Amino acid sequence: MAHAPQIKIPATYMRGGTSKGVFFRLQDLPERAQVPGEARDKLLLRVIGSPDPYGKQIDGMGGATSSTSKTVIVSKSTRADHDVDYLFGQVSIDKAFVDWSGNCGNLSSAVGSFAIASGLVDAARVPKDGMAVVRIWQANIAKTIIAHVPMTNGEVQETGDFELDGVTFPAAEVQLEFMDPAAEEEGGGGAMFPTGQLVDDLEVPGIGTFKATMINAGIPTIFVNAEDIGYTGTELQDAINGDTHALGRVETIRAHGAMKMGLIKTLDEAAKRQHTPKIAFVAKPQSYTASSGKRVEAADIDLLVRALSMGKLHHAMMGTAAVAIGTAAAIPGTLVNLAAGGGEREAVRFGHPSGTLRVGAEARQVNGEWTVTKAAMSRSARVLMEGWVRVPGDAF
Structure with a gap:
């Protein structure tokens, strides 16, 4: 042989x-x-x-x-x-x-x-x-x-x-x-907000209707409020990744969001498109202990964000999702912006399972449409x- x-x-x-x-x-x-x-x-x-x-x-x-x-x-x-x-x-x-x-x-x-x-x-x-x-x-x-x-x-x-x-x-x-960073090649004909709304009512049959900000920036991302899906925003990986029912529920919400964003034509396609869109949930600042044991104080962050990647809660934060967070935070009225306290802002520091991250974005409105010239952050x-x-x- x-x-x-x-x-x-x-x-x-x-x-x-x-x-x-x-x-x-x-x-x-x-x-x-x-x-x-x-x-x-x-x-x-x-x-x-x-x-x-x-x-x-x-x-x-x-x-x-x-x-x-x-x-x-x-x-x-x-x-x-x-x-x-x-x-x-x-x-x-x-x-x-x-x-x-x-x-x-x-x-x-x-x-x-x-x-x-x-x-x-x-x-x-x-x-x-x-x-x-x-x-x-x-x-x-x-x-x-x-x-x-x-x-x-x-x-x-x-x-x-x-x-x-x-x-x-x-x-x-x-x-x-x-x-x-707004993703021109993705759904919605190149719009940063493919549905034309800063906040949508996302109807998910059998699960419920959720307020959602769906944005193309860095990577197509669906943001929902943590409390609307039964979370606080302080969760670590073990609280979610061992719960197959919860993961399936969030994946169903993601699939319906992908449909509404125009990224897929049928719900079945979501299984073959795991990398995009991302789904994340946001909440107002609360103190919590990160996965390393480090204490994150509410006073040191603007909001809480937890994001899922490939069907599981991410241990920290995807860089592209951080771009989406910074961009959405810079635009008054999005769920991300509201969780951070509303108003105009050029940067946010958010809490994630491993600690905190700061991301900045330059957003402006031109002829009624929001544009972002760049988003910036530091990595290693x-x-x-x-x-x-x-x-x-x-x-x-």
């Missing part, structure tokens, strides 16, 4: 924000995986260790959570005024598909560092010391991200004293700017391992 040998592919395993993923240069992928399609998807599934009916991804690089089942492909950009193109693939843990429908805001913070270290950024644009400004084209959603990457003695600086709740150790700060990134990943040669 013939056995297919393993092949090895250059790769880098990186943490970006509160996520981890396997990073590739496009040129390093096997030729048939350098273009979108079945071969690429099968390759990435095998790299990560999916689909895994055991839900552990033991035979791959994945960590069995939405935050650690991720892949990134980076290449020199062919677009004017951009350094690199960045494509993100969210790999399903237990199903055989890769979701290409949105960005990962956390891993966005590692793209600039990876691009510089991999020789994908013109050396003339990278200072020996100081701040390298990397212009990233986010190919999933056709948006620009600007990463400010610290450099020391000609190399990316990864260590430092910047602390990010949800990440155990301090590292160097990477500032990110998400330019014009670090190379965990580099070399090659190996997969069986007949896996893709």
Whole structure:
């Protein structure tokens, strides 16, 4: 019996924000995986260790959570005024598909560092010391991200004293700017609010009708009030992720929201579109103890937010959802804005399961329509391992 040998592919395993993923240069992928399609998807599934009916991804690089089942492909950009193109693939843990429908805001913070270290950024644009400004084209959603990457003695600086709740150790700060973050390619003909309303009545047969803010910014997101779905906004993962009935209920609300946003045509499609839209619930500030044991005081935050990713409560906050939070908070009248106390604001600090995060957004109204020029936040990134990943040669 013939056995297919393993092949090895250059790769880098990186943490970006509160996520981890396997990073590739496009040129390093096997030729048939350098273009979108079945071969690429099968390759990435095998790299990560999916689909895994055991839900552990033991035979791959994945960590069995939405935050650690991720892949990134980076290449020199062919677009004017951009350094690199960045494509993100969210790999399903237990199903055989890769979701290409949105960005990962956390891993966005590692793209600039990876691009510089991999020789994908013109050396003339990278200072020996100081701040390298990397212009990233986010190919999933056709948006620009600007990463400010610290450099020391000609190399990316990864260590430092910047602390990010949800990440155990301090590292160097990477500032990110998400330019014009309203997602034009998603539903609703490019509108930031695809239904035309800041707050909708979202009717979910068999469950109820909920006030909802549905926004395309950073990533399509459905916001509901925590109390309307039986929560306080102070919950940690264990309070929700072990309750299959509650998770199913929230997923049904998400599916109906996706329909109303125009992202899917039938409810059945939601199962094949796990990465977008996100669903999150908000509440006014309360004190609570974060998952690390750290005390978060109500006086130190503007609101509480809990978000679900790939069907489970996220351990911290997705970076793209943070962009949606900052954008919605800047627009008076949204549920996010009202939970933060209402009025005009350029930044919010919100409480999530691992602690707090500050995000800013510049919003303005033009001819009755809200626009956001950019959203900004700080993350950190670090190379965990580099070399090659190996997969069986007949896996893709």
